[in-house]
Each structure stands twice: as C-alpha cells, then as structure tokens.
Amino acid sequence: MELIEPSSGKTSSPKDLLPAVPFRKKRQGRLGAILRFPFKTRRRRWFTFGVILVLLILIALPATAGVYLFFQVRGFPALGSELNNAIKDQDLPRIETALGAVDSQLAKVETAFSGMFVFRLVPLVGDYYRDGMHALKAARLAVDTGEEIVTVLRPYQETLGLVQGFGSQITVEQRLQNLLDTLPPLADKLDLVWTNIPLIKEEIQGINPSRYPEDFRGIRIRFWLSEAQNILDETAPIISRGREILEIAPALLGSPKRTYLVLFQNAAELRPTGGFITGFSLLTIKGGTVLANDFHSGAYFADHYPPELGFSPPKPLSKYLNVGKWHFQDSNYSPDFPTTARTILAAWKKSPLPKVSGVVALNTAVAADLLNLSGPIRIPGYDLDLANTGLPEDCLKGERNFTSGNLICRLEFYVEKAPRSSRGTEARKKILDLISDAVIKKISNSSAEIWPRLVDFIFKNLDQKNLMIYAAAEREQKLISDFGYAGEVRESTGDYLYVNDSNFGGLKTNLYMQETVEQSLQELEDGIWRKTVKIRYYNPVPYDGWLSGYYKDFVRIYVPQGSKLVSVDGAFQIWTYADTWSTGIQNPAGWKEFGKTVFGAYFAVVPQKEYFLTFVYDLPSSFAKAMKDSSEYQLLLQKQSGTNIGLVKVQIGDTIETVDLSQDREITIPLGR
Template identity: 30%
Template structure:
C-alpha cells in the first residue's frame, strides 16, 4: 500500500534552530570545549608570585648576611694592618717598650677580626667565596700565633735591652761592661724555655699558612703583586720556623760556650783577604782567647809562620798546593784549602795537634780585614804599640791605614821581621773588644748589627766542636759551609797561590747565560779578571817596599750541581779537571793574570733536571768568604738580573 509522504515547506526548514557547533576553521578549541566534563582547577598565579618574592627576599637577606659582616671584617682588617705597621716601625727604631705596646694593641684588634671571621664560618661551603673566607681564618689564626711569639720574644729581650743596644730599661745597667756580660751569661739559661715557646708558636703559624694555596690568587691585585707575596710569606714563615727549631741547641749551649761553668778557649785565625784563599784569605796570624763567665782575655797570639815552625809532623797536602807552591808538607798557613770552613778548620786542628803549643779549644773563628775595619769605623782609632791605627785611606795602597799596616807586616820578607809586633793581631783584636765593651750603650746596636752583617757576608765565620752548637751556627748562616741545593747551584772559589796581595786590586765579574730546555739548564759561564794596577817589586832580595801587586796565580774551582755535564772549558793554562767534592761536581784549573792585564775563563755545561717545575727556575749562588761583592750578571731565557754578591743569593726566575 502506497503511503503518501508529507511535503515539508521551505519556511519550516529555515525556522529550525541552528546547532551550537564551533567554527573549527577560524579558531582553536579550548580544553573546556573539547572536554566539557574536565574538572574545574584554579590557575596558581598568586603562589608563583609569592615564590618569586620569597627567593628575592632570600637573596637580599643572604646579601645582607654576607655583605654587612664582610664590610665589618674588611674595616677591622684595615685597623689590624695599620697597627701591625706600627710594630714594624717600633722594631726599626729598636724600641722594645713601644713594640710591646703595639703588639698588645694589634693582638686586641686581631682578636676582633678573628671573631668577625669566625662569624662567617657558615659561608665557607659557598662556592668561590667560601675558600677565601677559610683562607682568611687561617691567616687570622696564624697572625695571632705570630703576635704571641713576638710578645714572648720582646719580653724575653727586655732584660738585655741595654747590652743589645735596644731602647728600654734593661736589667744589666750597673757595673762595667764585662760585669754586665757576666750577669747576662748567668741568666741565659732562663731564655731557653722562651725560645721553645716562640718555636712552638711559629710551628702553629706554619701549620695554618700551609692550608693556603697561593695558586688560588691572582698574580696581581689593584696593581700590586699578590700571589708572589703569599709565596714569599710562606717561605719566610717556613724558614723562621726551621731557624728557631734548629737554633735551639745553640741557645741551650750558649752558657757553656761563654764559660758560665768552666773556662773555655777559642782559636782566632786572621785571614788576609787581600791574598784570597778558599775560606777567605791566607792565614797570617792566630790568637787564643779565654772566656770565663763571659769575660774575654787574650792567652796568646803570634805569626802563623812561628806556629808552623813548632809543628813536628806533616801530612801530604792536596796536589795544587804541592804543584804550585812547591810545598810537600801540609802547613797550618795553607790548611784552609777546602771551601767548606768546617772541613778546613778540622784540617787546621789536625795539624795543630802536632804542635807543643797546642791547647784545647771549643771552636775556631776566622776574621778578615773587613771585620777589623768595620768595627773600627764604629769605635774609632785603636792605639797599640804607641801607634794610633785608623781606617782612613792611605795613598800607599788606597786602602785603610789599618789594612796597610797589616799588609806591611805580612808582606815584608822574613828577614825584616822583629819580635816586637809578632802578636799584633791578638793585641789588636783584644784592644777592639775592650773598646767595644767600654763603649757607650748607644753604640751597642751598631756593633751588634755590624757583627751580624759581617757574619752573614762571611767576613766572620765560625766552627764549633760541639755538633749541636755547630748545627745552630750553620742554620744562622755563620758557618761558611758549602751547601747542597734542590735546584741549580754555583760557587766560584779562587785560591791566590802567588804570594802577592793582588786581590787588593783584582776586579772579578761573573756572567752566566742560562737556557732552560726540557733536558735541563744549559750554561755559558764567563769569569773575567781585570788587574788595573801596575807591578810592584816582589823580589825576595828587596830592601824596602811591599809586594802587593805581583803576578796573580789563581787556582780556580767551580762548584756545580752533582751530575753536571761539562761541554767545554777555556782560559786555563793547562787542561782543567773535573771531580766530585762536598756533594758537587767540581771544575778546576790554574791560570795567571799579570798587573795591568786581563784574563777570561769560559765554561759551558749542562745541568740535567726539570727546571720548569712550578713555572720557575731556582739557583743558589754561594759567596766565597773574604770577597767584597763581585758583580754577577745572570741571564735566564733572556731575562737578565745584575747584582753584587755580598752574601749567598737564591735566584728565582719566572719561566
């Protein structure tokens, strides 16, 4: 059955409602449109802002927590530094009371600085900044220990202030100088515990400083060297600690060495540095001094030839002495042939033991003309034998009058000698010591400093028979020893075997050109000897005049690091020799220089080793005793340094 389909009018279709379908072609649907049943979560905008504000506040608080204490620490550091400079100024003025006052003030200020630094301990784990705060804490603790050491030392020296030439009220101001020294000797044993305390404090300083790595710091800061200053400071602290530790036995032995309980004796050798020998000069005279409770007196003195005449047994000398002096028995006057003073002193004592004039001594002390001249420069003229000896220059040698008189005595033929001045050196030394003891206390500082300088420059050198005391002398640098060294090394040693006093005029210069390679240090060494003076009459038959400027006959030895490879030597009259001595490779040879002449010795050699370690080249150059500052020029990889070698020098060159 057919069914009729109703007709739908156009108007009816148009009026139908339009469905709510998004226009996908014109906009992106939202999450809510795509998933109408999605739960309604709120957007966390306010907590985000709160979080940012919290972190900002935390950063500000951290800045305040660090910034304010750091600023206060900086200010306290400046105050501490200013006070520390006052200690240095007081020390320079040799004012013990002022030093003690400034040390206490600096300690108080440093204590505040250390409190500031302790309050920053929480910040040490922070990157970069933390390690510098830690270093500052170590420096602070080291500074306090150092100040405590200085305080102990200052108080310990107070009783001896007048004797040492310091400002301050000493305990030994009454009586004669000898009586004051006797009192000092009696109390020296009380100083030993104080030295122990100072040494212990310096050990604390060293331990704290060891934590600081200089490599963490820049080379310079605000235009001033920084890293090198830290390295140097650590080196000084280490050296001071070793010095105090090793010198303690000498301090403990000091009362015995000064005759506190029993009388002791010392052999004094006069070395004529105008006739240079390995330890400072030809031995022309000797003296024996007695020390009893600090009081010094002369027992005997004489010309060295007179003492040599009493020796009953001789051993064979080293080959150069036999060959160039035509002497086949080792004499006292030639005993100082080893450049190491202790070794030469032992040789002297071995020969001296065969003389009936031998006496037991505690040590052997050598002095040269510079010792006499510098002491007399302070004390003034010395009157002995009815003659007023001075340090004014005389035209005969263009040298001090006292030196000329000594040269005149040593330079005349033996037939000229008389016995009235045979003990001149002993009498002169005793007169100098007496005048020093009787001098006003204001002179004590100058005399004390002069003695230290003479010892550091090796014009006064000491050998003590007591091993512990000798070790202390070596640590102080007063022993004239040949050292071994962890690095490059050079010691130029001349022995004048000509008899003339040519070293009064010889001008010696040294130039060392060094090229650092991976294989080691290549050296080109040139030593030049200029002799600008005309010749004197040196005939043994002469009736008058001095033989000062004669032919210079020099036996030269170069002490180099053990294992050095010698490439070439030039300038020696005969073939040079290479050997080993005192832990060194030694190049030796003989040459001459005539008056108004010139000689050059050239040696090329290689020292094996890694000299680029730590980015720097190190060399120890040791001075020969008796020399007066020969000019040295050292060129390392085109970096040049020129200096006068007045004492041992450690050369450091950045590579």
C-alpha cells in the same frame, strides 16, 4: 533600557558599559609565581614580607659588620707602630702595654669579621673571606705568642736591661753574661712559642698574595703578604730548633769557659777559605766575656811545633809556592772549611799549645766591618802622618785613625812598608793584636744600645762567609752546619758551581781584583746539556811591587759529579787530577771531592789588562733527565770567603738571570720561557 549618566545627562545602554577588550587576569610577577601558596591572600603577604625581611637581614648584617670592621681595622696602624717602637727600644713593660692594646683591638675585629660569615658562600668573595680568616688566626697566634714571651721574660726584665732607660746602664758585656745565665731556664718555658710559630706560618701561607693589588692607599699589600711568607720560610729552620739553640748557645759563648783558635785570613791574598793565614789568636771567653785574646803571627805555630802539619803539602801548593813542607799559614788549602779546621786541629793536638774547643775564621772584611760598628780607633805607635807616603787614596783618609775604609791598606803598610824607626817594625804583626783588643774593649764597654747592631753584624758576616765557625763538639757543629754557617761545600740536587781562587804569589792583588762569571747552557742533539763558564779577571791598578802585582791564580771549579770536561781556554796548566797537571786535558772526568767533580787551572793576570778563563764541560745525563722531568733549571752558586767575584750571569736559551754573589745563591729558571 537606557541609563542616564549624571555627569553628562546622556543616556546609554548596558552593553555600552562592557569592556572594550576580553577580560584577562593580571600577570603575576616572578616572586608571586614562586610564592603561590593555597593560603589566604593575607597569609601569603605576611610570608612574602618575612622572606624579604630575612634577605634584608642577611645583607644588612655583613654590611653593618663590614662598616664596623673598617673602623676597627683603621686603628691597627697606630697600634702596630707603637708596638714596633717599643720593641726597638727594648722596653718590656711598654711592649706588654702595646700588645694588650693590639689584643683588645684584634678582639673587636674578630667580632666584626664573624658577622660577615655569609660571604664565605659567595663565589669569588668567599676566597677573600677565607684569606681574612687565615690573617686573623695568624694575628691571634702572633699576639698570644708575644704575650707568652713577655710573661716568660718579665722576671728577667731588669737583668736583661729590658726596662726603659735601664738598657743604657748595662754594657754589652754585662748583658751577654746575664743572657747566658737566663737562656737555659727560658728554653723550657717557651713551649707555646715553639708550637705557635709553625701554625702562624701555616695560616699566612694559606693566603694568596696574587689576589691583592700591588698598592692600596699607599699600602703595598701584595708586597707585605709575600714578605711575611718569605720571612717565615727563612726563619722556620731557626724557630723549629729554638729549644736546641737556647740549650747550645751558652756553651758556644763560653758558659762554661772555653778557648777558640781564631784564624786571621788576609783576603788581599786570597786562599781557598778566605785568605793567607797571617796570624791567629787564642780567644778565651767566659759567659760571653773575653778573658784573654792572645795574638800570634802565623810563624808562631812553627816555632812551637816544627813539624807543623806533619806531612807533604798538596801538589799545587808545593809547585806554585815552591815549598816542601805544609806550613800552618798555608793550611787552609781545602775550600771546605770543616775539612781545613780538622786538618789544623789534628796538628794542633800534637803541639804543646793550649787545648781549643773550635776554630773560627775571620777575613779582613770582618775587621773593616767591626770598625763600622765601633767607630774609628787610634793606636799609639801606629798613627804616623801618611800624607806624603805616596800610598793609595783609600789609605790616606781618616787622618791618623784606623777606619773601616783605610784599615786593610794601613795594615799592609805597617806590616810590609813601615819605616824601620817606627814601632811598627819592632813587632809589625802585633798591630793585629792591638787593633783587635782595642775594638773588643770599645764594643764591650759600649751601652747595650749597640746590641741590635752587633747581632746584625754577626749574622751578616756569617751569611757572607766572612766569618766561619767549626766546633769540636759534634752536636754544636751539626747545629752550625744545618744553619749554613760552617763554610762547607754544600750538597745540591740540580746544577752546581763553586769557583775557588788561590792567590799563589800574586802579592796583595786581590785588594783590587775585579772578577765576574758568565754561564751559558746549550742542549745538544743527544739531550746532554753543555755548559760554558767564562771567568773575567781585571786589576785596574798599575804594578807597584807591593800591593798590585802579577796575579798568579790556581783556580778550581766544583761542578756536579759526573760532568765531563770538553775544553779549557786561558790556562797555562790544566789540572784534571788532584796531583797532576798538563797543558792539555788528560782526564775529562776530573777528580772527586765532597760529592763533586773538580777541574783546575793555573794562569796569571797582568795589571790593567783583562783576562778570561773559560771552562766548557758536559753535565751528567742524570741532570738532563731531571731538567726534563721538572721543566726547570735549578742552580746552586756557592760563594768563596773573601772572593772578588761580584756579579754572576746565567743564560739558558733566551732567559738571562744575574745575581750578586755576596752569599750563596739559588737560581730557578722555568724552561720554555
């Protein structure tokens, strides 16, 4: 049979219509193979569509939430800036409004972020999602904490000057009094704060900063994450004892009234706790207000209690100062300030002088820093024209005013060199009394705007040991000690070094002395670590017989207990016993104080010539074992109050670390670097 094709008019047979290749079933895609069900085709199609729709929703939800989150997060910088400015202005109502705005915006971000929950299951991306959860939880805790603080402070906002424009109407003196009256009731109302701060720290510590770029669109992401973690670490000890601080602070600040013995230490003539005690004052405070500041020269104590400290001075004092009596002005022989304070108080209690609640030590750096805070002051009778006196350049600046730059030199001038006709000779040391009274009065009468700077001033000088405190009350002293403000020799588990210089007869050379310390460690064949401590001294100012002279120094180095002295280079005399010296090493084990081994040396430095003093000693075997177990080198460097030491360098193997010894420093160096 033939068929006629209509289009062509040609004929063909049925076999011509068969396919040219064998029949094959169309290959199914991967999705089709997966979704092969024994249902009708229509049902299978609907099921496939449903699965795809679910997948699209799962993708679209977090994507939409991500876009929404982006726009919500963009609003935070402006809100954060407003909150920061409100805090700086100490305006509580404005702080409350700013916190409310942050709270509202944070709630939107939390909602947006919750829509991205699916990302927690995605490899790698899940880590960032969890970081985000930590950050949001920390932010929520922080906002809740801030709102709680605002609620607690609201009844006291006018009393504390926390209302716009009101702070400028309240003096520092008034604000302190109001604050001390307010602290005790506040201590019991801040339970949420004491609870939340550790939780905030825990959430922030859960974020890994190394996962983030150094910089993203001008924001230093990694830096600020690390900074937040560091700040929380540093403030954790204070926050954890916040209630105790609020309970004790009023008593420390004179509520009820109390009197402190304040020692004025001249760091230009360096001594173990900061300087020669040139004078002292009996500072009486009540409610943060100075009621009396009775200043006396160092000799005043001897006039009222001739026995002074009542027993023979330590051997280095008697030898190098040629004294047979331990005078009040030399009482700060111990480098551990609580020990010095207890020595002074033991004699003080026997004297007819007023009872004191504690001892505060200030060195000359505090006085100079105070003038940065208060501004220049002029004292009648101590305002000579010094233009043609031949004084050092730093003495001549500031015209007739005392400034932070010329204070120390001018104090020395009026105490030691003032003309006989000047008022400064009639009561030379009275100048310290006049200056301290003038500064206290100026700061007390300042507006409360100076408050943040005053707080910074106090903590800066506590950290740098220019200001040290000893409280007679045990609970108060423990709190001061725990925060590191007692000026004591600290405990350590690793290596330790405390270089303590005493200027015994070297004029005021520490005004100019430059001092650096280099340390190097070498492992010996028997596994013991040998350490070399090289101290460089240099006075760039020519001898003048007044300030710059031949520097006579008795130095003690405190090292880990059990260390053995190998050699000392540069010493005139070597002290390996607390009361005996020699020209050689008599006792390699040194003597023991405060859980440390101590080695001493005496030497002298000529102006404008470098001098090096070098100690070589072996660290104890326990130290070598600890280093091996931990695979790292740990060192605690303690700063002496008033020290001239600037940079300290540590070398172990090929690794060198350099630190500025403006305060105690801890160094950790991984071994094998």
